[in-house]
Amino acid sequence: MRQEYKKIWKNYAVGMAWLLGLLWPMLGIHPDGTLTFHRTLTVWLYIFAGSLICVLFYITKKSRILSGVTDPLVNGAGKLSDISKALPTSVWMVLLFVFLLVYPLVNGRYAIDVAISVLLYVCLGMGLNIVVGLAGMLDLGYIAFYGVGAYTYALLNVAYGLSFWLCLPLAGCFACIAGCLVGYPTLNMRGDYLAIVTMGFGEITRIVLNNWMSLTNGPNGILGIKPISILIPTFHNTMSFETFWVKKLNVLYYFVLILAVISVIAVTRLRNSRIGRAWESIREDETAAELMGVNTFRYKLLAYAVGAVFAGLAGAFFAARMRFVSPESFTFIESCMVLCMVVLGGMGSIPGIVLGVIVLIALPEVFRQFALYRMLVFGAAMIIIMLFKPDGLIPAKRLKIQAQYEKKGETDTNVS
Amino acid sequence: MSAEPILELKDVHSGYGSIKALKGISLKAYPGEILAIIGANGAGKSTTLMTICGIVHPDQGEIFYKGKKINKIPAQKLPPMGLCQVPEGRRIFPRLTVEENLILGAFYRNDRAGIDKDMEHVYSLFPILKERSRQQGGTLSGGEQQMLALARALMTKPEVLLLDEPSLGLAPIIVQSIFDIIADINKNSDTTIILVEQNANLALQTAQRGYVLETGRITLEDDAESLLNNADIRKAYLGE
Amino acid sequence: MDYFIQQLVNGLTLGGLYALIALGYTMVYGVIFLINFAHGEFFTAGGYIGVIALSYCIAHGYTQTHPFLCLAGAFSLAMIYSAYLAVGVEKIAYLPLRGSRLAVLLSALGMSIFLQNGMMLTQGVMDKAYPGELFEGGFSFGMVTISYLQIMIITMTVLLLFGLNRLVYKTKIGMAMRATAQDKTMSALVAIGSNNIISLTFAIGAGLAAAAGVMVGLYYGSVHYDMGFNLGMKAFCAAVLGGIGNITGAMLGGLIIGLVEVFGAGYISGQYKDVFAFIILIGVLYYRPTGIMGENIDETRV
Incomplete structure (x- = not known):
């Protein structure tokens, strides 16, 4: 475990050094023939601070240092999903449908416009x-x-x-x-x-x-x-x-x-x-x-x-x-x-x-x-989602569907 | 036979993804011997070799090579240490010429004179390869490809050579000559050879000792001779 | 006739540039079966570094005293920078996703968007003008004019292509690259570190693209943050046309696309010049589904 963290930190350090080398020629060499470091360092420090928080968060999550805080939350979420499973799918479908019907009544023009794009x-x-x-x-x-x-x-x-x-x-x-x-x-x-x-x-x-x-x-x-x-x-x-x-x-x-x-x-x-x-x-x-x-x-x-x-x-x-x-x-x-x-x-x-x-x-x-920064964040988000969820946010469950079908088939034969 | 094993596996568990092909393998190979591992399809023979070579890393257990633990060493660092494998199905580089295939066998080596000498040596072992040195690997026949794979492995100057099913898909007459060459390599350069085979008869005749692998576990370990005479083995693997 | 020769020279210049960019696509595809959408951005980055380095030299007056040294410096800096960028991109966005073809494709798309916007933020949305005074004039044969710049581009392209060919087909490293493309496990078993080879492939491809970036900047007079997209797309077509994964094919494909584009624009219609490239591509692939020199790669499904 400890070695793993060492590796994460090492990779992180190499990555940040790489980034510094990447940023400087773009930001520090000026066409008037001067070299500056100030702007490069500022940008780099912003990125450094931001990514450091992410890495710390990732490590605390992984090492479960804060398990006393996170466990009840996870359990709570688990219970919620249990409740959601307890209700039949049809109920959820009806709720979703009602939400979709009511949506334009309670939202403004802009939100409806976005919703139309989504649809x-x-x-x-x-x-x-x-x-x-x-x-x-x-x-x-x-x-x-x-x-x-x-x-x-x-x-x-x-x-x-x-x-x-x-x-x-x-x-x-x-x-x-x-x-x-x-x-x-x-x-x-x-x-x-x-x-x-x-x-x-x-x-x-x-x-x-x-x-x-x-x-x-x-x-x-x-x-x-x-x-x-x-x-x-x-x-x-x-x-x-x-x-x-x-x-x-x-x-x-x-x-x-x-x-x-x-x-x-x-x-x-x-x-x-x-x-x-x-x-x-x-x-x-x-x-x-x-x-x-x-x-x-x-x-x-x-x-x-x-x-x-x-x-x-x-x-x-x-x-x-x-x-x-x-x-x-x-x-x-x-x-x-x-x-x-x-x-x-x-x-x-x-x-x-x-x-x-x-x-x-x-x-x-x-x-x-x-x-x-909109599209910059967008590109980064795409990479990050893929890195952590390579099969997509909600992967398809073909096998599960098949299993359900088989079960249904069994009950059908029992009835007949 | 010296007392120190050159390669030793201690209770190795390993496999691909969630499928565990090896469930606690322990075996020893001593310098200069030919060791046979026999077993049926899916017993874990190839996984054993892939685990030794670092392509798959064990989940549990230890692998020692010359007294050094090599569990986590990446695969490409093992050939320079003298550990080399000829994998199942030969896996020569089909769109590289025979000569290029051989040069890549000596990829980590920088002694040009030594490489040239070894090249001459493998050409003398397999004269057919010299004739075809400019031909692409994929155009060779199955037997020639097996020879090329063996020759390429020899170019790494192995101390332990792992062979996975060298007889696979070859005509019996070619199989015999391949096994003769394997025995020669062992005799002449004192290379330890670990031989994985489904053709148990041939493997045990060539080897000095043997292990029997069944569903990821070693079930039997003995001299090759005794294994050949073992009634159960004859029944299970030699078709009697 | 004069017009034809003039177009031929222009087509060869453009084709050479496409070939240089196409090589990066094809080499990367050859080793890890990835359409590296971010490759166009390596090309743009090279163009930017070139203009930055040249402007710096001009500001200090070095171009007056050592013009060739400045040019060589700009080229090598751009190539090194892009290679450095590409290796990092590969380690961050592609290496962890190896084995999942669509995920890595999306990661590449995200990287392309990210880099493009990163360059826009650092370099501005306006065109960045290349100093034009380095290459003025040229030879004239009757109506045909070949500028010094075109000669430089063609010479440089030929040299780079020749060098790459030597590297891939004559050296041990080149052999290792081809071996890695064919069988990664077996390469590891003969002591070839496939990750290093893949990084090297990215670096070489990006270096060539960066050289093309500087030349495009000199040729058209400016660089723009999203120019990698359009040129990259056509270079990718060139790679596919030649048979993706095949180095000679990429060179050939680049030349064909460049010539078709220039002749199409010159003799048929300038507005539809991009269409001709695609039509040639579709036409060739219809009769040869794996490109001009490609082999049948069956495992490249989604």
Whole structure:
């Protein structure tokens, strides 16, 4: 034990010395030909102090010096989780649902706006989860389908005045076609080759959107997209329909919530279906899956298509909410973000992805006041989460699900 | 046989992750002998060798080499101390040439003259390798690959040589010649050899002493001759 | 014809730079199967150190007296700095996660974001201008102009590539690098410390990228904190095009991507120049799913 701490301290000391050497050339050599140390040392001391606290915290936690304080807390948490387990899952689902319904009523505009982002990204995460988590194909250009969905609605609405509800299935449809177009030539590639080609397709989509001035208005984007409309029957003398534009965020929130709930349910159902098992067999061993009679070509294409549909639908909502689209929203880094949400939360696990989305959307929002340091902290947080939780925040529990199923099967046979 | 063992395991527990393949192994190897470890699939033979070589570190117990405890020494520091393994399945570097494979055997050594001399020596032991010295390792046949793996291990100048299933997947005639060479190496350079084999008959004929390993434990230790004549062993491992 | 030759020279210059960056990707991928997203940032860091060192020299007037010494100093400082950065990054963010492919990929992405913003904070969001007066003029053959800078870049690139090739294919260390890429356990059994070799691989890759960073800075006249992203992405395409993990492939891929980009921009459309690189990539991978010189690596699934 003691040796272990010695090692931690040694590594820490080496790391801090390394950092000092790293900082000085960037901060201490000035173009006017002077060398200073003051600023380097200040920055370094801040980092040193901050990380020292973290290391001390880590060591006290590990060595259980403060076990007298922490143990009751841990026990308390354990009891809480016992209580939570005592209530059936359905109760929790109802509570969660009530919370989601009440949320816009008790929160301000900003919080609802963030919540809508979270829900849209949940939908994206679910779609990507099919491709990466279930079928095991690394996709770095996923955001392109989101873009296809958003531009479908934007263009059809602005040019032809088609309504949102007509465009929504079309957006899904076009995204699906795009998914097949990307999927078809890439199906015989594996692993990282696939990743780079999907990245290429994503970039091509963005560049085309950026340069096809006559259609997409290039980098300036498309303005003046109509929000979602609903027809409400009115009864003045005779029955007629009145168009109601959903401009209020809290109404839009409910629509996006419905989309997110549908996508969560759809992915859960898909995962436990025959198709889901086929995908997972491809992920585990493609050759073996093929030998077992899984038509890998068809299922891989299907994974792309289904994943793309979710992104397309989310994209249409995105366009309706922003009422403006531009290629800037569909860059490679956005694809990476969605991938991060899926992996950070725990690949293949639905609560994990939701948590991952919340962490990655909420974290930058929380740090918004430190605007400059926001992304720095964000990057560091990603590394740290991965270092301590390499399987994600809530890893998928496929085995447990199976065990439950088996148990259920047993009771079923007992009854009969 | 001298009284001091060159390699000694004392109650070693080890394994990969949560699966414990070794549940308390104790064995001794004396300088200059050929020691056979026999056992069925999954008995822990390969894990024993990997634990000695530091690829897997024991959870419990001690390993002594020349009286020095080597439990926690990282794997790459052991070959310079004279401990070398030819792992199961040869594991030559397939996209390096035969010559490069041999040079890497002597990676830690800096005496160019000595390396050249040893190179000549292994080429004289395995003339076929000299013919193929410019060929990539992956293009060799199974028997040639086994020879290359042995030759590469000899380039580390081992005092204790651990061999894991040298007969695996080879034609019987090649197996015989490989074992002849193993016996020669032992005789000529006084190298201690620990031989892990499923082919118990061949292993015990070559070795002086033997251990029988079953599900992570040593169940029997004796002279090779007595083991060969042991009725239980004949029944369990020699198919009689 | 003149136009063609001019484009060819420009394409070769750019291709060489891509090749230098692509090598880092491919070498790292070769030993630990990681797409090192932070590699573009090693390149940017090199560019910054280069401009810092050169500005320092100019302020003291050394460029007047010893121009070549200053340049050599800037190059070597940048390369050493990036190598130093890369080794630390590997130890902190990648080493503890070895064996979990997606986790380390995410860690690399996080590192890229972190370093990019770190550089923005220390160097500012504005472009940093390179002193341009070091390389003025060039040769003219009719309509074709080859600047001294282009000659320097091409010569330097060729030298570095040649040196790397010697190192990897002719020395014992190079052999150990290739052995580590093929089988880490077996390397340990012949006394090769794979962690040291992996650190060395990172250092060499980052050093080459840093050299490219200084040259890009000189070529385009400035460096910017997020330039590593775009160039890095294309260099990565070059690595994949050549067959990732293959050093010769990365050099070839870099040249192809550079030439395609320059010719595409020159003869077809400047706006879509990035598209051509990707289309070539997709086209080649469609017919050769493992790149031009790549071997079939089946274990590289997610």
